[in-house]
Amino acid sequence: MLQLTRAAAVLALAAAPQLALAHALLVSSTPQDGGVIHVGQLHAELKFNSRVDGARSTLSLVSPDGSTSSVQLDGQNSPSAVSGELGDLKPGAYTLRWQALASDGHITRGQIAFHVEP
Numbered sequence: 001m002l003q004l005t006r007a008a009a010v011l012a013l014a015a016a017p018q019l020a021l022a023h024a025l026l027v028s029s030t031p032q033d034g035g036v037i038h039v040g041q042l043h044a045e046l047k048f049n050s051r052v053d054g055a056r057s058t059l060s061l062v063s064p065d066g067s068t069s070s071v072q073l074d075g076q077n078s079p080s081a082v083s084g085e086l087g088d089l090k091p092g093a094y095t096l097r098w099q100a101l102a103s104d105g106h107i108t109r110g111q112i113a114f115h116v117e118p
């Protein structure tokens, strides 16, 4: 009986990391966090480690003057990515804030700071 309980505990521990992975964690992005890009139109794309609900995920852009605007998202071309046009960016420091709803119902948030140079 003790042996069975131990086996169950080991199985539960083994399964735990996979449950944690169901949260949408950012895997890669354009622009990258800490990235430097040139002025002009910028199309942002964020890739996650799991499926995300594009209709309930958001991107917002904080401009150098501190104003925040929501980014209209494209239709999802991948179930684990969200993307949208950031517009014609002037030089300065920007922050792209993201919020993603994963298929397990959990929301994760983060931000990507980047610089636009002339």
Ligand SMILES: [Cu+2]
Residues within 6 Å of the ligand: 019, 020, 022, 023, 024, 102, 104, 105, 106
């Ligand atoms: Cu989760």
